[in-house]
Amino acid sequence: MKTLGTGLALKPQTSLTLSPQLQQSLHLLTLPAAELRQAIEEALEQNPFLIRADEWEETATTGAEVTHAGATPAAPNDTERVEATVPPAEASESVPDDTPYDAYWEGVTPGIAPEDEPFDPYRTAVAPEGLTEHLTAQAELTLLPETVRQHVLLLIEALDDNGYLCAPLAEIAQWVDPPADTETLEVALKVLQRFDPTGVGARSLSECLLLQLAERPASPERTLAERLVRDALELLAKRDYAGLRKTLGCSEAELKAAIALVESLDPKPGRRFSTETAPTVIPDLIVTPEGDRFRVDLNPAAYPRVVVSPLYQASIGRKSPEAWRTRLAEAKQFVKQLHQRAFTLLRVGQTIVDHQADFFRYGERALQPLTLKTVAEALTLHESTISRVVAGKYLLAPNGLFELKTFFSAALATDDGDATSAAAIKSRIRALIAAEDPHRPLSDTAIADRLAAEGIVIARRTVAKYRDSLSIPPAKLRKRL
DSSP states (O other): OOOOOOOOOOOOOOOOOOOHHHHHHHHHHHOOHHHHHHHHHHHHHHOTTEEEHHHHHHHOOTTOOOOBSSOOOOOOOTTTOOOOOSOTTTOOOOOOSOOOTTTTTTTSOOOSOTTSOOOOHHHHOOOOOOHHHHHHHHHHHSOOOHHHHHHHHHHHHTBOTTSBBSSOHHHHHTTSSSOOOHHHHHHHHHHHTTSSSTTTTBSSHHHHHHHHHTTSOOOHHHHHHHHHHHHOHHHHHTTOHHHHHHHHTOOHHHHHHHHHHHHTSOSOGGGGGOOOOOOOOOOSEEEEEETTEEEEEEOTTSSOOEEEOHHHHHTOOTTSOHHHHHHHHHHHHHHHHHHHHHHHHHHHHHHHHHHTHHHHHHOGGGOOOBOHHHHHHHHTOOHHHHHHHHTTOEEEETTEEEEGGGGOBOEEEOTTSOEEEHHHHHHHHHHHHHTSBTTBOOOHHHHHHHHHHTTOOOOHHHHHHHHHHTTOOOHHHHOOO
């Protein structure tokens, strides 16, 4: 009979770990330009051995030896390559350390020269007026009893970004101490709803549209539009025109005029005063035509170029404090990692652009199938490295600004044995819908049939999936009178 017990035992086991230096290198490789700029600024503040390249250029002496973060070296050969002691799945490529300072920037259009005064957009910029400020100014300029004015200001604070009241009046009344008078709030709401933009202060979409219709000239179309908004807005959303004619008791021509009037209104009147700004996108790469091909360069304005200060470096010797020598080593490592990031990003970018050259000539319909694996095999890198490189990176080309992941798409077979990309098919679906008869929009089955006639055989459900990804509603909701 066996007995159970506890005990300690040693078991040899091997595992692979990433060094802190390699972890930082992979982190920098993942960062888009805007975040990398912030990381560089922080490094410049924290490490005195790092200096901006333009600052060094002003004081550099002939023959000063520096390590340049933005240089683009020639591809290293086997004897120059430094092997990284990491798992193959995470390994990145290495670049030579003795790259000339001007190797990359030669041929790249520089930014504003140091002696020129840079344009400062903040010197002349004016902050946009928000909805709250716009309405408050009207409340201050309107002749009102002070009690009503204070209630109007309270309601202004209760508006959401679209200009709608975000809570019932009874609840808003409890926001202040002592509670506001509900009857006075009703009066204040009528005052607020006369302010610009028309429709502000509404408690529903229907009320918002009715407020706007009330300012339109009296006409049969306005009367019918008011009935439509008040009684049949849900049918309009469903594009149920037969149901609308039955509910409103009107002809098709009358219904068409009423719908045109409703569609001319603004369902979100407060949005025009939105002060939200789109996130800044800084392209890492710039694509320019060069003969029959396209050349890829790093964007010289994407982030500051940094070097190891030659003056500080020359002051460090064996007798220097250990902390100083450590900071110098960290500075050299940081610059080398930036250098390697630039080298890898350029190689990946050029490979993508070479593969998708027709896209830059003819547009989205010419996108070719491309996967991470294809690029990884072409550059002898791992797919995880390519994934890090393309994450959040953008390139600026003559035909627009594009995220690198835009150029990756699965291959779909065609009748003639060739392959096309899913992105190209989406482009074709968008074009077919844009050219359709709005009175008889194409169904997903009809779109699939037209693609099949062009040699692209995909299922109806695939068409529906691609259409949804393009934020295009189904045929029933696209139909117009």
